[in-house]
Amino acid sequence: MRDLGVGFGYLLKGQRWVARHGRRYGFGLLPGLITLVVYAAALVALAVWGDDAVGWATPFADDWSSPWRGLFRGFLTGVLFALGLLLAVLTFTAVTLLVGQPFYESLSEQVDADVSPDGTAPRSDLPLWRELWISARDSLRVLVRAGLWGLLLFACGFLPFVGQTAVPVIGFFVTGFFLTEELAAVALQRRGVELRARLALLRSRKTLVWGFGTPLGLAFLVPFVAVFLMPGAVAGATLLARDLLGEESAAERSEDGQEVTS
Secondary structure (H helix, E strand, O other): OHHHHHHHHHHHHHHHHHHHOHHHHHHHHHHHHHHHHHHHHHHHHHHHHHHHHHHHHOHHHOOOOOOHHHHHHHHHHHHHHHHHHHHHHHHHHHHHHHHOHHHHHHHHHHHHHHHOOOOOOOOOOOOHHHHHHHHHHHHHHHHHHHHHHHHHHHHHOOOOOHHHHHHHHHHHHHHHHHHHHHHHHHHHHHOOOOHHHHHHHHHHOHHHHHHHHHHHHHHHOOOOHHHHHHHHHHHHHHHHHHHHOOOOOHHHHHHHHHHHHO
16 A cells, blocks of 8 residues: 555656756646647537537438437437547547657656666657657557446446446546556656556556556546646656666665665
């Protein structure tokens, strides 16, 4: 259970790091703002023209009597918008990371260099287009996994009592796990850790991952919060990645030195 607190601590440390580096924080906000504008425009378009799209897709209901036609198409319009909103929540982090790959890559490197005992950070030798391709491919694979979990939890949601109590809690932990994977991938991919190895690494310390990702996922449910927390989340995920890989930080070395000399 100690790892839960450690994971949450990395989330706070990441936010504190960007607070101390205002310029980095400002640059880190740009990808989230761009993605937010695009997603907001898509959701507004869905709200405005969703009814027309449902009407076009259900010509068989044209001859239905009132109020059944309106109720049926209204229900489908609501479901369509809800699915669009769910898809936006699930993909926001992945798309923001893809849009902001150069920004977050630079931010993550700076965090690594800042906390590393020798002041250096691991660097990828791959060209930018290759990094973007790997990031997009891995994000899609993670999204498929998250979608399968979502379908399973949706089906379990119909179970009496369990569906209204345990399933939502499990859903938040699943969201936290995959959210952490997306964020930690910035630092881990730079170190050449492939997706399968990343998932195995995260599963080996699930409580640490949940402590970081679950409260972040809950915070991301609040509109616009994801944009402002994203830079600090990338910074915190970099610190978490160093912990998962057993990499020493300058603070740890300093504490060890104090213990030895005391």
